[in-house]
Amino acid sequence: xxxxxxxxxxxxxxxAMALAGTETKNRALSAMADALVKHQDDILTANxxxxxxxxxxxSTVMLDRLALNPERIAGMAxxxxxxxxxxxxxxxxxxxxxxxxxxVVEKTAVPMGVIAIIYESxxxxxxxxxxxxxxxxxxxxxxxxxxxxxxxxxIVSALKEGLSAAGLPEDALQLVEDTSRASSTQLMxxxxxxxxxxxxxxxxxxxxxVDNATVPVIETGTGICHIYVDGQADQEMALNILExxxxxxxxxxxxxxxxxxxxxxAPEFLPKLKNRLVDRRKEQGQPPVELRLDPDAAGIxxxxxxxxxxxxxxxxxYVMAIKVVDGVDQAVAHIAAHSTGHSDAxxxxxxxxxxxxxxxxxxxxxxxxxxTRFTDGGEFGLGCEMGISTQKLHARGPMGLQExxxxxxxxxxxxxxx
Numbered sequence: 001x002x003x004x005x006x007x008x009x010x011x012x013x014x015x016a017m018a019l020a021g022t023e024t025k026n027r028a029l030s031a032m033a034d035a036l037v038k039h040q041d042d043i044l045t046a047n048x049x050x051x052x053x054x055x056x057x058x059s060t061v062m063l064d065r066l067a068l069n070p071e072r073i074a075g076m077a078x079x080x081x082x083x084x085x086x087x088x089x090x091x092x093x094x095x096x097x098x099x100x101x102x103x104v105v106e107k108t109a110v111p112m113g114v115i116a117i118i119y120e121s122x123x124x125x126x127x128x129x130x131x132x133x134x135x136x137x138x139x140x141x142x143x144x145x146x147x148x149x150x151x152x153x154x155i156v157s158a159l160k161e162g163l164s165a166a167g168l169p170e171d172a173l174q175l176v177e178d179t180s181r182a183s184s185t186q187l188m189x190x191x192x193x194x195x196x197x198x199x200x201x202x203x204x205x206x207x208x209x210v211d212n213a214t215v216p217v218i219e220t221g222t223g224i225c226h227i228y229v230d231g232q233a234d235q236e237m238a239l240n241i242l243e244x245x246x247x248x249x250x251x252x253x254x255x256x257x258x259x260x261x262x263x264x265x266a267p268e269f270l271p272k273l274k275n276r277l278v279d280r281r282k283e284q285g286q287p288p289v290e291l292r293l294d295p296d297a298a299g300i301x302x303x304x305x306x307x308x309x310x311x312x313x314x315x316x317x318y319v320m321a322i323k324v325v326d327g328v329d330q331a332v333a334h335i336a337a338h339s340t341g342h343s344d345a346x347x348x349x350x351x352x353x354x355x356x357x358x359x360x361x362x363x364x365x366x367x368x369x370x371x372t373r374f375t376d377g378g379e380f381g382l383g384c385e386m387g388i389s390t391q392k393l394h395a396r397g398p399m400g401l402q403e404x405x406x407x408x409x410x411x412x413x414x415x416x417x418x
């Protein structure tokens with residue numbers, strides 16, 4: 001099926017989705033979750049084919065991002081079931097006012113219509129995005145990366161079975177078959193067919209959408225996330241947070257890429273950091289972190305000298321840039337110059353210092369004494385997420401059901417004229 005044909009099918013299904021009641025949508029989502037588990041073997045077979053084709057062409061970290069197993073499929077099903085439990089945003093009255101004229105004005109949440117998602121090699125995005133879009137009353141068009149296309153196709157096949165079982169149109173969920181750039185460009189310019197486009201992936205994909213789209217776009221994802229270790233930090237806490245934020249899953253957008261260290265504690269803290277992220281991980285048979293050091297940090301511990309681009313790079317790997325700064329003001333200034341507005345953290349026991357950091361760092365999520373890895377729809381209580389918005393208009397941070405709706409004004413009167 002051509003991309004144009006599936007866009008037409010999705011547009012044809014959006015009215016049925018907009019009119020679907022909460023019970024019907026929840027029944028469909030439950031059936032979709034069951035179908036994922038039921039067809040687990042088919043999905044894993046397709047995923048193995050994707051992995052075999054990708055080996056040697058993408059990094060080990062990105063292979064892990066692509067890989068599925070029974071636990072991850074169970075997690076995908078769990079994410080859909082969590083969406084079932086969330087309140088239906090469609091029809092919610094966001095604000096109500098009765099005017100002196102007697103008219104009643106209600107600002108009411110309504111579906112977007114057709115939501116298109118362009119994403120790369122994470123198969124779980126397929127089910128997360130579909131579940132959220134459909135619960136929000138919209139049709140969904142998915143365009144995954146070529147590395148994960150077999151996996152995505154098997155997942156969509158299972159999800160469509162669940163949709164059909166609940167009496168909703170299978171056409172409300174579409175997977176683009178063409179994985180060339182042409183299909184991405186077609187979605188970006190599908191005015192009249194796509195009501196909202198959400199890119200999930202690297203900086204190149206997101207920039208291409210922002211630069212070329214003629215349909216509304218929510219910019220997501222690129223995460224140059226910073227952790228500032230203040231002079232008043234509990235250093236053991238800082239080490240725990242840094243290892244989690246860098247190493248628990250380095251290929252995701254909420255992984256930390258930069259560590260800023262207060263000059264007051266740098267001679268004491270940086271050797272501890274090297275021991276935790278490099279030496280100890282080697283001893284335990286875990287991938288060590290490559291530390292890319294500014295000149296001040298390089299004067300304290302061995303590592304790789306930081307290049308001109310290292311503080312502006314989303315590594316998505318076991319690599320972290322390290323810079324010594326003169327206190328919180330310089331940390332905030334560095335983040336302002338290099339952050340992508342995703343997630344940034346401070347580790348400190350100083351409440352005043354923390355409040356300054358939280359107030360002045362202009363990112364979608366700011367943290368005090370916690371890992372940036374919490375920037376996630378599930379961790380924020382939104383169920384699975386559509387992505388992390390790094391822009392300020394309409395949606396910011398993890399995008400759940402409410403962010404996938406727009407609104408209209410419903411006005412009731414008794415014959416008033418102006």
